[in-house]
Amino acid sequence: MIVADRLTKFYGERPAIQDLSFTIEKGQVVGLLGLNGAGKSTALRILSCLLLPTSGRVTIDGDDVVTRAHEIRRRVGYLPEVPPLYPEMTVQGYLTFVARLKGLSAKSAAERVAEVLGAMSIADVAADPIGTLSLGYRQRVGLAQAIVHRPALLILDEPILGLDPVQIVDMRQRIRALRGEHTILISSHILSEISQTCDRIFVLHQGKIVAQGTEDELSARFASQARVVVEARMSEAELTKAVGTVAGATVRSTKAGAEGTVEVVVESERDVREELSRAIVGAGGGLMCLRPAEVELESIFVKLTRAREAA
């Protein structure tokens, strides 16, 4: 379990993170979401014992990252933004080196390297120098080095940065496959990566946690206005007119639905679903569907960061 208490780090006069407090249970997959410079990498570097906090405290399974760094490093796997790879080494040689460096015996290292070569689908390039590999392969080797010693905590800093769409899907699947074996912390500024991989999300902005929870919790919390998707068999003008008869309801977007229907997103300060259904049916339209709209993570994120900047 990870417990951070008022964690703060200054680079000179500039605070990178300020008073971060959070708890992460064993086995959770947690995402750190934020714009560039939000403090994600700094927080992860402190957790991986790469940096010391200016103030505050963080413990991993009861061990303080400042005073028990040596012990913690045995239990942490870290993949930074740029994987720490030696280009002149072969993939197998490199992974064996990392495994031994992390404390595995020669025999255990050989067994474990064979396992991760298979798990990361890099056995076909095991004898190749890392410098000759494509970016996707290098990222997989980077992930392999982070898990080769079976760490309890896996820290991944922007693991899909620079990958092409096919490689992104592949990397995402590999990270999901690690669920259950490790507690995983992932940072990203790509919202879809966080929402599709994590159990919980911390939204960081200017070094502070501005929101946390599951994607659904964040959606519920920040959906201050009721948004409803309406699909009806009638013209767009008729549907807009019918919605307009309901007090406080405004059409936000319109698009053609399936089989000649029209779909609109209606926004209001209160729940107007009952009134909307009556208005549409009363106007002679065929009401096909009426449901609350999902609040997408992108809109939450934009809303949160803008609100902070305005404050």
Add this chain to the structure above:
Amino acid sequence: MTKVLLIARRELGAYLRSPAGYIIASLMLLLDGILFYLDPFRLGRGALGRGAKLSSDVLEGFFFNASGVTMLACVLFSMRLLAEERQTGTIVLLYTSPVSEREVVLGKYLSALALFAVMTLLTVYMPALIFVNGKVSIGHILSGYLGLLLLGSATLSIGLFASSLTRIQVLAAILATAMVALMLLLWVIGQATDEPFSEVLASLALHNRRFLPFQKGIVEVANVGYYLAVSYVFLLATSKVLESRRWR
């Protein structure tokens, strides 16, 4: 100790798989050979050339010239050790592994020292030629090589320290050269000062008073201790620089 050897072995592999390692080693051997045979500085100690020379003078000349090449080679061998790791970001792997800064520094240092030692031993054919064709003792040869290894050890530790200060290898080499030059010139500075400063500065100088006895075949414990102390101080300083990185 296992991790020290692990790091040292990886470093040696990196030297042997990169052209830079071979270029520096070739340059070192070439310079040693040229200086041994041709005596370009006209010190009258070249193996070739006219005039009768004492074998021990030629051997002394070889070790004197080799000491200069040693310092140059060690600066070049050591410049990449930590600067390259910082430049490529691989130092993160060492920082996040259960390895102490001292183990990292010692591993790096031992790899460079082992490579330098092998390169230095490859020059043994030159003293061997003097030994076969002239009159010098094995002890004189061993003393000279011990001096070269100790001087190399001290220079490598200075170079490793410079390499920990920057991520640019060329800058690390320049810094190391400046530090070595300063330590060489301490005896000159000492001559311009009065007692006891002149004595202190002369005894701290990297070469003059400390190395000349070795090249003459004299091994003094104080001189051995001096080189070991310089090596230790700079290795310790390097590990402190690495430790301080966690604070930044």
